[in-house]
Amino acid sequence: MNDLDYGTPAVVADRKVTLNIDGVAVTVPAGTSVMRAAVQAGVMIPKLCATDSLEPFGSCRLCLVEIEGRRGYPSSCTTPAEAGMKVRTQSSKLADLRRNVMELYISDHPLDCLTCAANGNCELQTMAGEVGLREVRYGMAGANHFTNVKKDESNPYFTYDPAKCIVCNRCVRACEEQQGTFALTISGRGFESRVTAGQNNSFMESDCVSCGACVNACPTATLIEKTVIAKGQAEHEMITTCAYCGVGCGFKAEMQGSEVVRMVPWKDGQANEGHACVKGRFAWGYATHPDRITKPMIREKISDPWREVSWEEAFTYAAGEFRRIQEKYGKNAIGALVSSRCTNEEDYLVQKLVRAAFGNNNVDTCARVCHSPTGYGLKQTLGESAGTQTFKSIEKSNVILVIGANPSEGHPVFASRLKRRVREGAKLIVIDPRNIDIVNAPHVKANYHLKLKPGTNVAVLTSLAHVIVSEGLLAESFIAERCEDQAFKDWREFVARTENSPEAMEAQSGVPAGEVRAAARLYATGGNAAIYYGLGVTEHSQGSTAVIAIANLAMATGNVGREGVGVNPLRGQNNVQGSCDMGSFPHELPGYRHVSDTTTRELFENAWNVKIQSEPGLRIPNMLEAALDGSFLGLYCQGEDPAQSDPDTQHVQEALTAMEFVVVQDLFLNETAKYAHVFLPGASFLEKDGTFTNAERRISRVRKVMPPLAGKADWEATMGLANALGYAMHYDHPSQIMDEIAQLTPTFAGVNYEKLDRLGSLQWPCNDDTPEGTPIMHVDNFVRGKGRFLITQYVPTSEKVTRKFPLLLTTGRVLSQYNVGAQTRRTENVQFYDEDILEIHPHDAEERGIVEGNWVGIQSRAGDTVLRATVTTRVQPGVVYTTFHFPESGANVITTDNSDWATNCPEYKVTAVELVRVDQPSEWQMRNEREDKEQHRLLAAVGLV
Template sequence: MNDIDYGTPAVVADREVTLNIDGVAVSVPAGTTVMRAAVQAGVMIPKLCATDSLEPFGSCRLCLVEIEGRRGYPSSCTTPAEAGMKVRTQSPKLADLRRNVMELYISDHPLDCLTCAANGNCELQTMAGTVGLREVRYGMAGANHFTDVKKDESNPYFTYDPGKCIVCNRCVRACEETQGTFALTISGRGFESRVSAGQSEDFMDSECVSCGACVNACPTATLMEKTVIAKGQAEHSVTTTCAYCGVGCGFKAEMQGSEVVRMVPWKDGRANEGHACVKGRFAWGYATHADRITKPMIRAKISDPWREVSWEEAIAHAAGEFRRIQDKHGRNSIGALVSSRCTNEEDYLVQKLVRAAFGNNNVDTCARVCHSPTGYGLKQTLGESAGTQTFKSVEKADVIMVVGANPTDGHPVFASRMKRRLRAGAKLIVLDPREIDLVKSPHIRADHHLKLRPGTNVAVLTALAHVIVTEGLVNERFIAERCEAQAFADWREFVARPANSPEALEADSGVPAAEVRAAARLYATGGNAAIYYGLGVTEHSQGSTAVIAIANLAMATGNVGREGVGVNPLRGQNNVQGSCDMGSFPHELPGYRHVSDTITRELFEHAWNVSIQPEPGLRIPNMFEAALDGSFRALYCQGEDPVQSDPNTQHVQSALAAMECVVVQDLFLNETAKFAHVFLPGASFLEKDGTFTNAERRISRVRKVMAPLSGKADWEVTMALSNALGYPMHYEHPSQIMDEIARLTPTFAGVSFDKIDRLGSLQWPCNDETPEGTPTMHVDSFVRGKGRFLITQYVPTDEKVTRKFPLLLTTGRVLSQYNVGAQTRRTENVRFYDEDRLEIHPHDAEERGISNGDWVGIQSRAGDTVLRATVTERVQPGVVYTTFHFPESGANVITTDNSDWATNCPEYKVTAVELVHVDQPSEWQLRNAHEDKVQRRLLAGATAK
């Protein structure tokens, strides 16, 4: 079940060397270690401190070899292979040396193998067997590591038992090299040497971020998952894809029957290369949480108790209601909302259901409220609604610009890769109102932190362009060859205007002009420059304009079309890219083709045997407006929770309450389900087959490891609903859905489950020209032909500070919680973060008499709520910050209806607020808590029967 461990990392080199190991000739890239070359030759050299995810360390002295013509016994993990080298890995002398080394290790290790959690999967045990250790002459008396030691069980997911530590340093090195947190060290000397977290603290009290890299690296039971301690070792594993953020890490679900024992990051997963974070690695227990609803339920009114019914009755009821409402209010009176948490196949089926069975285009995805401006901005400028690179590309970046993203919290596994590159010398520019961890973390300091005021991205990005243009830093050759001449000339004239200079915009942005100029010079002249951006760019009234401004910068400096550069949107959820690709928008069919395009429409009409409306449907916020207007009466909501995640909660609640039929398909009774008339139980990512597409356009397999708790996977539910509506859908497996997607979508033409299984994953476009996918886009030309510059006039948001609302609230997320928290709140991750807090600068706090931990009333033009304060200089004066992971916080009660001009993506990142010291929850919170109790009672009646 374990992957082959090559002992040291793979090396990429232009030339190969051939050496001879135990009589076997083997060719390896120059720079490869003898240990790795030996494994490639089929020879396993004993080892303990070496593992192929970490640089060689050479401490355990077990991997000694003999090399012809050399004296002594060099360690194979630190000796580079050389041409003509003759290596012997076995000899009587080597056997003696290794046995002696093992004897010393074992003399200081408890011999409780039979009851040890690592039994059957312990490298120390295996090595003792490999070297033929038969006796330990030194006895167990005297000083050692394992008596009188206290096990650290503070972390909810793993234990640290110093008594079992062999001080191989693998965990320390993993924390440094793989994760980049530097939370661990070896303290003490001799028998006192210990792995120490932080300043010799418990793991929970240290800087440890619980990524699990140390646990993964540990060769013994020193660092061990609590689930393995509780259940024992797994007996088989299934490779699948994480259902959390847009990094899309590959995991091996290690199983006992249909029960997950642990999730281990997949070494060959190209998105993560064997690394993980606290969510994907450990926070999967929600899948079998007691709150899961596994039976369909219906009710006539949202004030009625739920009634458990059969699948047949629930589906027939939902279909009947949809048809009744359409008959009465017209075919455009219903629609659907799909989730970026669902698979490509599920998203595809729902939009097909809407277009073919509902007969309209009222389908939208939660990508609406996060990255819809990315789709628009990149399509307009570069020609494709997707990022340009692989994650691995960052390893070749010389300058990294992070705009409105917080990778260490939102995309932690990619952040580790980025930090590795930064530690190796790449320069860092951060544009963010807040001091994110990347600005100042171990061995990393941002060269420029442009601490802009919320809402001024476009001003700062355009000012950067001004410097590049007016200081002669444009890559003229790239522009001449690759971009539209007139559009560039117009843009150049625009950005060069004095009004767009850093000096002119300083008053708006709050960023010193000199800092903007220095950052622009670095970005334009520092070598390969890559931009990574997140929701801090898109979730603004000028979100699309900011995306365009980013693309303009990349084109102006020629930083597109090769490794190490590019425009990289860091997608929030696991399948944001995929849900957009699958035609989940009301104006686009799969592959980003507009519904008004007759040729495309006819293609789908022919395949689906229906006629498709040529006009766009309603976007999510438009659906809510139309519901209040009476022209939109029913919603099929799959895997999404707009009541918690969308802005202006009270507005969303009113809209849902106005609908005649809300069908929610989800794992839990989420906030939206409290307004539902039909509840269809959903399936977690462990219970179904399909694919997710991550932020680098990588399509990876989601594989079923257990049967759906409700009896149906989500795609089967959509199919049943469609059949009940009279539009036949018959798929036996999601692979058939992907085959249909491939037939109808040119960028997916070469995609199939078989190919993904064979290659591990695929980056679209994947077709006849690029049968194995496209790692880097726009290499020789842009997808649209010539790159198109667009003018990015800064238009200040309407959400302005006033005397009544003098502060700007901006929102974000934390490492341990995910989105609305429906999954992570139902895991031990609540021990890391159990409530949304309001960050406030000491100056603003003092002015208002607010101290750390105080309850603070936050009032905006949309509503008010109460949170506890964290007083911190991480935010700048005039700016406050919170997260939205807990429904009772009501963070979105205060965010407004303001939205991006092009896509209606909400402006979560800018809300004018005032704060007051309070001593009780807000009216909304009190009302919401009461309604929550009522709804839980209504649910209890159904599930008790």
């Protein structure tokens, strides 16, 4: 099952060299190692310290070769191939040398192969066999490293057994080169050399972020997954795509039957290229957690006990209730929410169900509450609601601007790429209210950190543009050729106004004008400049304006349409891009085509054999409002948990309570399920086929590696509900759904499962013009023709600090937890983070008598909750910060219903609050705890607790 290992990384070079290895001529790019060239020629050279994910190191001395005309025995991993070189990889002398080297290794290694967890998948074992080691002349009785050695089992997912370590340095190099954390080192010298985490700490005490790169790199059982120790080696594997963040890493699910043994990052995965983070690599155990609900359940009232029923009864009951509501309150009184955690095919089917079976456009996606402003802002300026680049593009960036994103926590595999590029010399600008990791990480330091006040992104972005315009840094020829002239002139006049200068904006943003000016100069003149942004941009009342301002900057400096540049939204969840692409917004059919467009509507009407409404439907917040005024009474909620994830929790709870009928389809009985009348058990990403589309527009296959625990994949459940509603849907496999998507959506016209299987993944647009997809967008022209500058007037949020609420709360996520935590809270990741913590600056803490670990009451205009405080300078004075991973925290009890002007994306990032020390939970938390207990009592009726 192991991939072919070329020993050293691939080299990209125009010049090629031809050499001869064991009589075989091979041509490789100049700079390629002899070892890699040999593998390419079909010649395997023994090795231990070399692997193709890491730069060559030349320490194990096993890969020695003979080169004609050269003295000695150079290591093939560190020797570059040269034209005309003649290499011998096998000779009696080389065999002796290698056997002697191996003999030394084995003389200090426990001979427990048969009971070792790596048995059958150990490079040391394999190499000992390859070199023909038959005896260890030194015996095993001398000084060694394998007796009386303590194994480090502190990490929940892997162990470190120094007894089996051959000090090849691969783990240390993986931590440095691939991950960029520098948590590991080799301590001691000579015989005392040992792999050490941190300052001789356990792995858990060290800076290790549990990405698993070291485990992946280890050639022995020194670093090995606990699941492999417990279960043994896998017997087959399937390639699939991670279900966590928007990076969309490719993984090999290594299996025993239908049981996952481990998830290994896929070397050929184009999004991650063999790297992973703690969530995708290790936190997949939730899929078989005992909390999974695996039978459909119904109840008449939310105060009734649940009753297990068949799928058919659940569908019939749900369809009957939806139809009853429509007959009583009208066709538009029901709708659906889809999730960015579901596949493209599932999202497509739900919006089809809404438009064809419900007969309205009341469908929305959780992208509403994260990246809907990206869709709006990029469509208005560049012409397409998507990022412009590949992740790999960053390798060509000279300047990287990160705003409102914390990739080390939210998009860790991308963060590793970013850090590597900065270590190589790229300049870094960070715009963020907090001292996030990349501001000052090992061997990574931001050149500028514009530490703005929450809510002032547009002020800072517009003042960056002011500097570019007023200091003559515009890419004039690019603009003249590629952008709308009048719109540019209007924008230039606007940003050049004194009121938009960094000096004028300083009072609003809190960022010294000189830093803004310097950052603007660097962005405009530093070479290829790329902008990466996240929810710290979108989740504001001016989220869409900020996205537009980012696109303006890229156009103004000509940083669009080639590698190394661009506008790059870091999508929060795995399929945010896909759920938007699939027509999950209430105003757009698949492919971002407005429902009022007659031609598009007719296309779908003919294919689906129904009439489609030409008016937009309700967005999530509108649905909740309409529920409270009695005009929206029924909801089908697939894979989404608005009762935890959406702002102003009490408002959401009131709205859900006001609905007459709620269907929740999920893996677990989530917070929204407390208000549900039908529960349809969901299927995890391991239990179904489909596709996810990541932040680079990359469509990747999700493959079923185990049968659905509840008997149906989510697309099958949606199909069942549609059929019960009287709208016939029949698909035998999600590939047929994708075929329908391709038939109806021009940007997906060339997508099909056969091609995805063949090429690994595809970036849309993929059609007749671009049959293998489009890695970089807007290369010669913008999708809309000419790029369109738009004026970005800074409008302060109405959520202002006052004497009553003098602090600004902003929210985010941590590395080990994901979104509402439904998945990660049910894994050992709770060992890294088991409650939402409030960060407060020492100055603000002292003023309120708050010390580390205190319980703190947080009050906003929307509500109040209680969290434990940590006192830290990560936040600036006047700003507090927390996460929203744990329902009992009630982080969204305090966020308000303020939202983005264009899309209603909630303003999670700015809430005015006051803090006070307390000694008991808030009223909401106590009530929530009682409701949790009641929920469990109602589950007891079906024997699930």
